[in-house]
Each structure stands twice: as C-alpha cells, then as structure tokens.
Amino acid sequence: MGSGHSFNAVADTPGALVSLAHLPRTMELDTATGAVQAGAGVRYAELAQWLQERGRSLHNLGSLPHISVAGSCATATHGSGDANGNLATAVEGVELVTAEGDLVALSRDEHGADFDGMVVALGALGVVTSMTLRTAPEFDVAQRVYEDLPLEALDDHFDAITGAAYSVSLFTRWRDPVIDQVWVKHRVGDAPPGGALYGRTLRWVQHFSRMELARRRAAIVRAVRDVADLRFVNGGGTGSVHTTRRERAVTEVAAGSGFYQPRLFDHYTGFSGRPAALFALPVVRRPGPGAATVLGGGYLASGVPDAGRLPQPYLPSGLSLSTTEGAGEVQTPLLGAAADSLAVGDLVWLRHAKAGELCERFSRLHLIDGPQPEDVTAVWTYRGEGKAFL
Numbered sequence: 159m160g161s162g163h164s165f166n167a168v169a170d171t172p173g174a175l176v177s178l179a180h181l182p183r184t185m186e187l188d189t190a191t192g193a194v195q196a197g198a199g200v201r202y203a204e205l206a207q208w209l210q211e212r213g214r215s216l217h218n219l220g221s222l223p224h225i226s227v228a229g230s231c232a233t234a235t236h237g238s239g240d241a242n243g244n245l246a247t248a249v250e251g252v253e254l255v256t257a258e259g260d261l262v263a264l265s266r267d268e269h270g271a272d273f274d275g276m277v278v279a280l281g282a283l284g285v286v287t288s289m290t291l292r293t294a295p296e297f298d299v300a301q302r303v304y305e306d307l308p309l310e311a312l313d314d315h316f317d318a319i320t321g322a323a324y325s326v327s328l329f330t331r332w333r334d335p336v337i338d339q340v341w342v343k344h345r346v347g348d349a350p351p352g353g354a355l356y357g358r359t360l361r362w363v364q365h366f367s368r369m370e371l372a373r374r375r376a377a378i379v380r381a382v383r384d385v386a387d388l389r390f391v392n393g394g395g396t397g398s399v400h401t402t403r404r405e406r407a408v409t410e411v412a413a414g415s416g417f418y419q420p421r422l423f424d425h426y427t428g429f430s431g432r433p434a435a436l437f438a439l440p441v442v443r444r445p446g447p448g449a450a451t452v453l454g455g456g457y458l459a460s461g462v463p464d465a466g467r468l469p470q471p472y473l474p475s476g477l478s479l480s481t482t483e484g485a486g487e488v489q490t491p492l493l494g495a496a497a498d499s500l501a502v503g504d505l506v507w508l509r510h511a512k513a514g515e516l517c518e519r520f521s522r523l524h525l526i527d528g529p530q531p532e533d534v535t536a537v538w539t540y541r542g543e544g545k546a547f548l
C-alpha cells in the first residue's frame with residue numbers, strides 16, 4: 159500500500175499489508191528524455207517540488223499532496239481538466255516484484271495498449287517498487303474562484319464551463335441547487351499571443367462559433383438525409399476534436415498535424431498531446447558555462463510576429479533561447495544548466511511553432527517507432543514532395 163488514502167476498501171485486508179513508506183525516496187531525472195524515475199514510496203508533493211527545482215513539472219495533480227505515486231497511479235487517481243489525462247497516463251515504465259519474487263520491468267514502449275492496465279492494476283500484478291513518469295517543462299498556474307454557480311447554468315453550459323481553462327474543478331455541498339465554488343486554473347502564459355484578455359475573448363468566440371457550427375451542421379445533415387443516404391459525416395480540426403466528437407450529426411472526426419503537438423498547440427485548453435515532431439541541430443560551440451551554440455535554427459512560424467512563433471528548445475530539457483538573440487539563420491545560442499552536459503557534435507532537439515511549416519523546411523521526415531535503427535522510416539515531407547522549396 160501507499161499512503162492509505164483510498165476512499166474504498168481496496169487497501170483493506172485481514173491479512174498482512176506491505177507498506178513502502180520506508181523505501182528510499184529515490185528520484186532520478188533523465189535530462190535527455192525528461193522522464194523521471196521515482197521510488198514507489200515517493201509522494202507527489204516531494205516529486206513535484208523536486209522536479210520544479212530542475213525546471214520540470216507533472217502534467218496534472220490530484221487534490222492531496224501527500225498521496226504516493228505508486229498508490230495513486232495504481233488506482234487511476236485523477237486531477238482535473240477536460241484535456242488532462244489522469245495521473246496514471248504519465249507513467250512510461252513500472253518496476254515491480256511479483257508474488258514469485260521476480261523483479262519485472264514493464265514499459266509503455268514494450269507493451270503498448272496493454273500497458274495502461276499494468277499501471278492501473280490495483281496491486282494485482284505485484285509490489286511496485288518504482289515508476290517512470292513523463293514530465294513537462296515547468297509551468298505556473300493562476301487560479302480564480304467563482305462562487306454559487308446555479309446548477310441549471312452548469313447543465314446548460316457544462317462543456318463550456320469545464321473546458322474554459324487548463325483545469326476546472328466544481329465543489330458543492332448539495333445543500334442548495336448551486337455549485338458552491340468553481341476553481342478555474344489557467345497555466346500562466348497560456349493565453350495565446352495577445353494577452354489574457356485577447357485569449358479569453360478568443361475562447362468565447364470559439365465557444366459560440368462551435369455552438370453555431372454544431373447547429374448548422376445538424377440542420378445540413380438532416381436536409382441531406384431527406385434526399386440521400388449518408389454513410390458517414392466527417393467533422394474535425396485538431397483543436398476542436400473534443401467538441402466535434404460530441405455532435406450527434408457527426409459519425410467520424412478528423413485531425414491534422416496538430417497531433418504532433420507543435421508549440422502553438424500548447425495554448426489550446428481543450429486538447430493536449432505530447433510533442434512528436436522535432437528537428438535536431440548539432441552543437442558547434444560551447445562559448446562558456448551554461449551556454450551552447452547550435453548550427454542554424456531560425457525556423458520561424460508564419461503569422462503575428464512575436465516570441466510564440468520562435469522554435470523552442472525541447473531536449474535536453476532546461477535550455478532556452480537567448481532573449482537578445484532568439485533563433486538565428488546561421489547559429490542559435492542556447493542558455494541553461496543543461497548546456498554543460500553537451501559537447502560539440504551533440505544534438506539538441508527543438509519544436510517548431512507549427513507542424514506543417516516544419517515540413518516546408520525539410521525534404522524528409524524520419525518516423526521513429528522504437529530505439530533500433532530499423533525502427534526508423536524516412537518519408538518525403540508532404541508539402542515539398544521531397545524538395546524543400548522555402
């Protein structure tokens with residue numbers, strides 16, 4: 159067992175309970191992948207603080223700081239936020255001791271879809287001794303609390319309210335037909351370029367546009383069905399998959415290159431993914447402590463010219479662009495403690511602000527499906543058809 163906070167009887171037994179509270183509180187960060195391996199006795203408060211000191215964070219947290227990582231993931235403990243997976247979704251690897259006494263290592267890479275069940279196993283597979291979790295760059299959260307939301311208003315606008323921010327939690331004492339408190343958390347700096355007011359306005363416009371679109375689409379599908387059979391109705395756009403899929407008129411949804419989670423998608427509150435399209439630049443100089451210069455890098459995204467259109471150093475974690483230099487045509491200086499682990503020739507991986515535009519700069523994409531050279535397939539980029547024109 160972990161910290162014994164489960165609401166139900168899952169941790170109760172007339173037999174012996176094995177507590178991991180006294181296992182060493184080990185935490186090890188892989189700066190190349192951003193993954194952290196935490197001993198099973200580690201609690202979320204310890205892990206979150208330890209990661210923050212290293213510029214990293216967890217994508218979501220439950221309400222209690224002192225629950226154990228292993229116990230929380232074993233029971234699919236959730237935080238809040240429409241687009242935030244529960245705590246177990248961050249798990250990439252599990253080490254456990256089976257009833258026979260064997261130490262077994264399980265990973266998402268190796269076990270694919272079955273792995274989710276190995277993480278949320280309620281202790282049935284053995285005693286978990288450590289877990290490896292995916293982490294994200296450190297971020298701050300700003301919270302506003304709204305009081306006395308009528309239940310009727312919640313019913314009428316449920317999706318708009320719970321999808322209004324990175325995380326929305328509802329608290330009620332069930333005494334009156336009200337939600338006593340609505341906690342709305344935004345990631346600081348999460349507003350799209352243009353500031354918080356612009357961001358809020360944009361989200362309201364998006365919300366009403368979606369409602370209008372859903373009404374029109376339903377009417378159109380009804381009208382077409384009156385005169386012809388429809389085998390499927392496709393709707394989509396990566397940023398609106400979460401709302402389009404709820405429309406009864408739609409039978410399938412489509413999503414585009416947003417699934418690569420380019421940098422601009424970090425601002426979306428209704429969708430979150432894992433960065434999957436990266437470009438690599440070699441280190442060509444180490445000008446001093448905490449600095450590394452990489453070759454090229456000035457791949458700016460189109461649109462409003464602001465910092466959000468710059469590429470973002472991603473791995474190793476803990477590097478940032480210089481505010482006075484940005485990303486250069488010939489060379490790009492990168493700053494941060496992680497630079498000290500880099501040597502000339504090492505690769506730094508960066509994210510583009512837009513996924514499609516990355517493809518205009520390179521003639522090939524290398525699809526990586528595993529750690530071996532044979533797991534890599536090269537394909538022509540779809541825009542340049544093998545040629546980088548721009």
Ligand SMILES: Cc1cc2nc3c(=O)[nH]c(=O)nc-3n(C[C@H](O)[C@H](O)[C@H](O)COP(=O)(O)OP(=O)(O)OC[C@H]3O[C@@H](n4cnc5c(N)ncnc54)[C@H](O)[C@@H]3O)c2cc1C
Pocket residue numbers: 159160161162163164165168169170178198220221222225226227228229230231232233234235236237279280281282284285286287
């Ligand atoms: C006040 C309060 C607030 C809460 N808030 C939330 C919330 O916001 N969201 C939410 O989803 N839940 C919440 N919970 C529920 C609770 O946090 C979870 O159920 C979680 O399991 C608690 O973690 P734990 O470390 O205490 O697990 P425990 O209760 O100690 O263990 C639960 C089960 O997990 C398994 N397990 C634990 N450790 C291991 C291990 N090392 N190896 C193998 N199996 C193991 C065992 O089957 C064990 O029986 C809350 C509970 C309380 C009391």
